[in-house]
Amino acid sequence: MRDLVKMVVVLTVICAASGFVLSYVNEATKAPREYQLLKYVREPSIKAVLPNYTNDPIKDRITITLGKNDKGEPIEKTIFPAKDNGKLVAIAYASDATGYHGPIDVMIGINLDGKLTGISIMTHTETPGLGARVVEPVFTKQFSGLTLSGELNVTAQGGKINAVSGATISSKGVVAAVRNALEVFPQIKKEVS
Amino acid sequence: MSVAKVFTRGLWQEIPPFRLVLGLCPTLAVTTAAKNGLGMGLATTFVLVCSNVIVSLLRKAIPGKVRIAAFIVVIASFVVIVELVMQAYFYPLYKILGIFIPLIVVNCIILGRAEAFASKNTIVPSAADGLGMGLGFTLSLTFLGGVREIFGNGTFFGHAIMGEAFQPFSILLKAPGAFICLGVILGVMNLISAKK
Numbered sequence: 001m002r003d004l005v006k007m008v009v010v011l012t013v014i015c016a017a018s019g020f021v022l023s024y025v026n027e028a029t030k031a032p033r034e035y036q037l038l039k040y041v042r043e044p045s046i047k048a049v050l051p052n053y054t055n056d057p058i059k060d061r062i063t064i065t066l067g068k069n070d071k072g073e074p075i076e077k078t079i080f081p082a083k084d085n086g087k088l089v090a091i092a093y094a095s096d097a098t099g100y101h102g103p104i105d106v107m108i109g110i111n112l113d114g115k116l117t118g119i120s121i122m123t124h125t126e127t128p129g130l131g132a133r134v135v136e137p138v139f140t141k142q143f144s145g146l147t148l149s150g151e152l153n154v155t156a157q158g159g160k161i162n163a164v165s166g167a168t169i170s171s172k173g174v175v176a177a178v179r180n181a182l183e184v185f186p187q188i189k190k191e192v193s
Numbered sequence: 194m195s196v197a198k199v200f201t202r203g204l205w206q207e208i209p210p211f212r213l214v215l216g217l218c219p220t221l222a223v224t225t226a227a228k229n230g231l232g233m234g235l236a237t238t239f240v241l242v243c244s245n246v247i248v249s250l251l252r253k254a255i256p257g258k259v260r261i262a263a264f265i266v267v268i269a270s271f272v273v274i275v276e277l278v279m280q281a282y283f284y285p286l287y288k289i290l291g292i293f294i295p296l297i298v299v300n301c302i303i304l305g306r307a308e309a310f311a312s313k314n315t316i317v318p319s320a321a322d323g324l325g326m327g328l329g330f331t332l333s334l335t336f337l338g339g340v341r342e343i344f345g346n347g348t349f350f351g352h353a354i355m356g357e358a359f360q361p362f363s364i365l366l367k368a369p370g371a372f373i374c375l376g377v378i379l380g381v382m383n384l385i386s387a388k389k
Binding site: 003006007010011014015018021022025026029032033036037039040 | 251255258259262263269273274277281282288
């Protein structure tokens, strides 16, 4: 009986100590882990969509709240500012919309006038060889310089974006993601500047 | 046995993957480049030293019947620490080693040393044993990774060293290459030992 009690006590103490140490390490490494994740996963996209900048957009990132979703939880957005010699020139943030097979995540760069400086598709599950071709520069380059207007639509709807042939739904998905992002831009601009 | 003897034992006489033939899973899987082998080896060394120290500290408190469970909790905790720290400061390496970092938990060397050595010895020899075995493991992995990288890719730690005309043996970077290299190294080591 004494053995049994000892076993239980010893194992409990060891597990508790382990849990305590791990939760401490988890907290201590939280910020650098988040930074590294953004650095290696997001930075290539951010670099592609922002004009020349001299700061580290990931280090300078700001998280802002944009209203509430259906469940009443605040919607958070992480904004990556591009600064040239300390002056804010453009911002980048992620947006998404539904494509043909699932969500398409797009990184969007916008200068302070609300003009797109570039877009880059981060993740998608579109059909290889068809919808997946929306990641190609031939398609994404068309967005540069556009604003939230009639031009920002596929040509079939009177816009300036040539959809990837055979992949209208995927192309429209990207356009929708970009439009979603631009719609909240005035609100974001107010917050960051 | 002196502390120095305990330490150096892991470097040749009982060098883990080649002599004890333990911990082969990471040895075969991650050694496609010298850098990966080194990173994996150092991560394992850290876990090995720390778990040996803790196990040796607690050896009198842990009842024999639950010792394995207790050792595993200690080892798993250090593995998670390594994983979090790597993710925070060495993200590219963390991505390459991937699933093999959490799998350090089930590396036979670590539980083996805890059970066979640390649970019967005081702290200093246990730490020395962990360090020796860990460094032996690191050396082996780096060496194996180096051989595979040099002949399989023509580079060493990412630097091209074989010249333009070199045609890499790309099979060495695949799974069979790992077995071939390991076999050749084991054979050469046995040859050297047999001559002595």
